Amino acid sequence: MRAVLALIAGGPGRVSISAAAIVAIVAIVFVLAGHGWDLLAAAWHASLFASGWVSVWAVLAIAGNAAGVAAGEPTAPAPKGGDHG
Structure with a gap:
């Protein structure tokens, strides 16, 4: 399209x-x-579906954040002490 x-x-x-x-x-x-009422009913059902979809993904995102799941490569810890020479 x-x-x-x-x-x-x-x-x-x-x-x-x-x-x-x-x-x-x-x-x-x-x-x-x-068919305006049909269009309104279709828009209402689409908005209900979309809000449910967004809610599910929001809960998953919050749960993932609380569990410490990171998107991307984990960072290496900074070296402790050692030679600064």
Whole structure:
């Protein structure tokens, strides 16, 4: 879809504007066709699903942080004493 929008609109800024325009046009068409409540119900269910998904990942992130799980390479401890020469 991004390639089609890039072909139609041009650069990345124009692609995002074109995508927003397409979403707005589809929403307007749904409302004018009398399916506004269906669109609202779909948006409500999508937001419930998204908030559940975000909540699960937030709990996992907090649990991982509390357990000391680090993303990336562990750092080596600083050398103690030794030759400073």
